[in-house]
Amino acid sequence: MFQTFETSSDPTKGAARLERLRAEMAADGLDGFFVPRADAYQGEYVADCDARLAWLTGFTGSAGFCIALGDQAGVFVDGRYRNQVRGQVDLAAYTPVDWPEVKPGVWLAERLDKGARVGFDPWLHTAGEIEAIEKALRGKGIELVQTDNLVDRIWEDRPAPPAEPIFDQPIEFAGKTTVEKLAAVVETLKSEGQQAAVLSAPDSICWLLNIRGADIPRVPVMQAFAIVTDEGRCLVFTEPTRPLDGIAPFGDEVAFTDIAEFAEALCDLIGPVRVDKATAPIAVSRILDAEGIAVDWGQDPCALPKARKNPAELEGARAAHLRDAAALVEFLTWYDATAPLGGLTEIDLVTELETQRRASNELRDISFDTICGSGPNGAIMHYRVTRESNRTLETGDLVVLDSGAQYLDGTTDITRTLPVGDVGDDERAAFTRVLKGMIAISRARFPRGVAGAHLDALARYPLWLAHQDFNHGTGHGVGSYLSVHEGPQRLSRVSDVPFEPGMILSNEPGYYRDGAFGIRIENLIAVTEAQPLPGGDDRDFLAFETLTFVPIDRRLILTDMLEAGERAWLDAYHKTCLEKLSGRVSAPAHLWLTKACAPL
Template identity: 60%
Template sequence: MFQDFTTRSAPEHGPARLEQLREAITHAGLTGFIVPRADAHQGEYVADCDARLGWLTGFTGSAGFCAVLPEVAGVFIDGRYRVQVRAEVDLAAFTPVHWPEIKLAAWLIEQLPKGGRIGFDPWLHTRREIDELRRALEGSGIELAESANLIDAIWSDRPAPPLAPARIHPPEFAGETSGEKRARLGAALTDLGAEAAVLTLPDSIAWLLNIRGADIPRNPVMQAFAVLHANGHLTLFVEGTKLSEDVRVHLGDEVTLRPISAFEAGLRSLTGPVLVDPGSAPHQVGRELQEAEVAVIWGEDPCILPKACKNAAEVAGMKAAHIRDAAALVEFLCWLDHAAPQGGLTEIDVVKALENARRGTGQLLDISFDTICGAGPNGAIVHYRVTEPTNRPVNAGELLLIDSGAQYPDGTTDITRTLAIGQPPEGAAEAFTRVLQGMIALSRARFPKGLAGRDLDALARSALWAAGYDYDHGTGHGVGAALCVHEGPARISRISDVPLAPGMILSNEPGYYREGHWGIRIENLILVETAPKLGDGRDHLAFATLTWVPIDRRLILVERLSATERDWLDTYHAGVFARIGPLVSAPARDWLKAACQPL
């Protein structure tokens, strides 16, 4: 199986490890130490050797950090993880802190009114992060101090770094050669007055070189660093054992290979202005350049926006992957609808059946993230990951929330469906209908060019707000093309100011969660497209739906939907049946026909 259901961390060891860390903090002449989730590549998902936050605290979420002080250790988590963190960490040793409502600087000032020295590993924090924290601590008497990594010093059985082999991403899926990309981006560097750019994000390097890897679970990337020169040449810092002869030939003569251990020396050898992204590059990158007296231009990773705006080949690959994935989902949902009423199913049974359905396509490379399959109250844990100890039966009279995705050679998928198992629990249909209204509103949105995700986020929440409801996560994230399921820079979120542009692919996933009872989320992926001219001819954008899987009509209060909303859903379901019906087995086709009947 792709998904591991064991509990990877050991929360019961938290206090002992915390005491070891506090001893190391004191020995280093510090008052505290910050333990982030991120690795040196600032990835959301990390290799086992970089799972420092989980090793220390037991918290397995994909975002957060811990600030360890002499008397308190705060685990900072956002709204997605406030239920999960209390189940995973030892609350006698660690204190959950609601972040970003409570900022780290304010918390430190409250906990250390007489000041102190807080250590951090400059390879695990960005320059922007550290600069903002320093500004917020001005006048507090609290000093930020660069430090060796104190977790690594006490983690005696730390796993070795990953050495998975890289593979070529075919040109028919990439739509542009690596040389063409490098030449285009190199010309943009010249326009900025830069002679080179430092690349530290593995998905940027994978996209730029048209290669994929397997160093990070669920994310087809290779851990590496790179320097792109304005003439299109690139220096790739990577462990050579990851590159087969075929991959080396694919990279060509304009890519120079050096070991990853040579990265610091490579930075110091650069001349002329160098572009560095303060929001993604490790703080240490800027320090190395500045100490070598290399001029730095602080700006965005040059791959970020081109990677987010998919070309025609990438869009075609994503569409094909979603059709294939939808057929697998329909076979699975047909099975589930027949199996669940008979009883005996657990969350793990459901996850295995879904992975098997996707494997049946013959093209599944991996799942795109650990499947979220929450029955009943587990559905209220936004990023719940089932393990053997938490595995729960799928009971009649409850909801089942399944958020899953797949990695195929041509595309990446991400879909959430909330299903009624028998008679829905009280209040679930009303909440589901309001979530559906929000999803439809965003799907139908037509908006002026130049607007960002923050300008559209309220569309998905309005029906919930009208009833006094809301959800504590963003409405949508960017998705890579046969790359990472979470991709920047654009999001549908109150805090995203990145203008949406044609070719961007985002999730549309409003939700509502009643802790201790159930969770609801409905998610499709949507593609930003240029909208036809209307009115006075201004430039507008709109969304095209990529996901084609039925939405559970048993949870819809039809009378609450407007005529426009009903028409949208009927049209959507007609499109599902037309596209997916011919691709599935006869029993699944019969099930799908019933599931797609007009309201």
């Protein structure tokens, strides 16, 4: 389906809904209640039935939560959403809170007296999250109370849970069979002495079973829980009305059953049971604890194998990115011919870009709602254009265009910053610093064991020299026709997950000046084994393979700011773009591409 453009959220309903929530809190003897953005599966996107935070407050960002108290309600958002939240919530009823700088436990301790009780739905919070809050409240006399969901009580027209059909992911794209993947999980369980593992991440379950779904926007997954035993059995718990005739029959090792039976099935396990503290709802471990079943905290056993793309998945990613790059080049050809005429809006760009992607007849969906922010809207890092916010491009603007696609063979994510006519030297200098950081990551070579926290500063250093920075991670993991934001690997100052061959990440430094402009440049990269260099040590090094091949706008570069190695990298990158895409684009696009890829 094409991306739709809703009107911005209506903050006028938030205050009334907050008062109804407070009435439920009072009825249950609660002084506060948590309303997270997350659902039971802890994914980035939620189904309509789980959009509780947006329904209550009006805030539609992909991360955050509200803590409602009797006299105030904080909406906690990170640096990506601090402009957005102020435009979406009723500021007379809700107070934006800078998170994670302000921790929820500390915020509660400063506002509640001893004896206060704060409710939470145990299916919407992880054990790690609740433990951190309880630690901050230790000694304060404030109790976290497990309860049913108070928002669900007052949401009369709440949509039904999704139960869309599922379908097979072909083996030529999956690379490994379900039997092979299950065997690897069993080996992990036996090596750790565990009887079973609970899977709560839909993308893990879909990866394991080589299936895909359509339960939530942009991410082709089936919402479900699963239990995998050390005997190689996988029991999947999902909506009972879901059609299953779109997939080939599994053998005896896989069975589907009603999600309502999940809690009871946990009670039948022997243990120890592997549970991921970072992703599983705390309800899982509490049910097991109540039955005296030992819980072994451990990472989702599918997380790392899913992140380490096999040769078939990597080859699919390369093919998907070339197909996607051709569509982007057709779009950029159109943009450069059309923008000088004036009158283009942000929605015009989003619509044309998706039209070009659909021309291949291989697009399954976009991988997230396109970010297209011009001028001051570009300074809102995760801006989503609506019919109300839609802005006409003006001469001198920068446009941040962050988009992606879902193909059967791979998931893409790319950002390019585009000029509208001539832009100022201040903007061009900032763009060049961002480019230098992106090139630094692209050229990085590093020994095994290095994680995102070790490399993140490479992308920021050129900005730091100018007393500038950006308030988001440098990169995230990316799935294989799954979630465009996939863990556990990240390019981030807080990520300690070592990079391994096959992992795919984004490389997307940026710069944002509130009320003025934004800049971001993003390619996807894959971790690969680095070839030895003459005179180097006898060490095992890794490097990055670039997957994205779309020209970077040379009109925005202050060439004198680039060092010789950076110029050489960019010229080589553009030469490769031209070579890879020449036979894939129309004659007008080829002419545009040739000019765009000319050496500096």
